[in-house]
Amino acid sequence: MGLREWSLGGVLLSPFLIYAVLALLVTGVLRFGLARIGATRWIWHEALFDSALYVCVLAALVALTGQW
Structure with a gap:
């Protein structure tokens, strides 16, 4: 993805915002998986x-996608 701004309808978005939203979704999936197997107790x-x-998760996403 790189660290360039994204233009969405003339509004520049930071790539960190996209990473943060993606990390939130991945964290939700991981939490759901942990709850399903009973690890949350x-x-x-x-x-x-x-x-x-x-x-x-956010640090891992930035580290993995920042090298591309």
Whole structure:
């Protein structure tokens, strides 16, 4: 994807915004998968876990797509 702005109807969007939305979707899918297998009962503080998972997914997306 690169780190260039995207033009959407004349409005320039930061690529980080796209990464953030994509990371939010991936985090939601991961949370749903963890809930389905019953792993959420081992999570002590769910809000802290969700925040940390989001940051990890966002960092992974930026690291993986930033090299292209």
